[in-house]
Amino acid sequence: MNQTLDSIRFFLCFAFLFYASWSDYKTREVSNTVWLLFAPSAFALTFIGLSLYAYSELFFYGICFGLTTALAVILFYFGAFGGADAKALMCLALALPFYPENSFMPLLGEISPISQKFFPLTVFSNSVLLAAFTAIYMLFRNIFWHQKTGRKLFEERYGNESFGRKFLVLITGYKVSVSKLKEKWHLYPLEDVENAETGFKRKLVISAGIPEDEDRNAIVERLDKAVENRLIQDAVWATPGLPMLIFITAGLITAIFFGDIVWVCIRLSLG
DSSP states (O other): OHHHHHHHHHHHHHHHHHHHHHHHHHHSOOOHHHHHHHHHHHHHHHHHHHHHHOGGGHHHHHHHHHHHHHHHHHHHHTTSSOHHHHHHHHHHHHHOSSOOTTTOOOTTSOOOHHHHHOHHHHHHHHHHHHHHHHHHHHHHHHHHHHHHHOOOSSOGGGTTOOHHHHHHHHHHOEEEOHHHHHHOTTOEESEEEEEETTEEEEEEOOOSSOOOHHHHHHHHHHHHHHHHTTSSOSOEEEEOOOOHHHHHHHHHHHHHHTOOHHHHHHHHHHO
């Protein structure tokens, strides 16, 4: 019965996170109804399972949920997480506080110490590492674009933008035409233009969250006018803005079937 409950809790997590990821990607919104259904069902299944088969683990269940909630709230208030991302991580802590070893085993045959007691942290670290791979892709894409076109990645009119801001743009976005930016709803501008007192200039737009549609459309219109007036070339910075929920879902699958990526890397490095 305990094995069955573990399997049910995993598939519950996967189902809700998959739907939330799809909704976030399609509309950039996730209804609170998702979490209102996910949280109580996750808690009920986990509490029943621990009460019947591992009563002593209830204390660690509370610790895991508290630690995960603190992490989610901190990331949210520092702008590294959206509200849906934070709620997903907290719901995950309610459903799978510990690795469900009664039903699954990582391919490498070892469950990390973190996964044993704080499984949501493994999912989080896996999701961050998986998201980092997109940064590598973006960087090489931009290098190839520069080599292919022979054009500069950053023209002269970016003012005093720091190297750090430029690097963030390099690993989160790529150059597109304004017409493509207007056509593709999932692309969001990473730059804007303004008529400063010292003359026309471009500026990089760096933020943890995705701008509201009204803000996005206003920026796109300004960029479009700048291209029409030949103030800038028709190649501006934009990002596909993949929702973090996609990586959290991928992090869950990876954690269940592969394991803790950080732990595996540490073990491999130590031999």
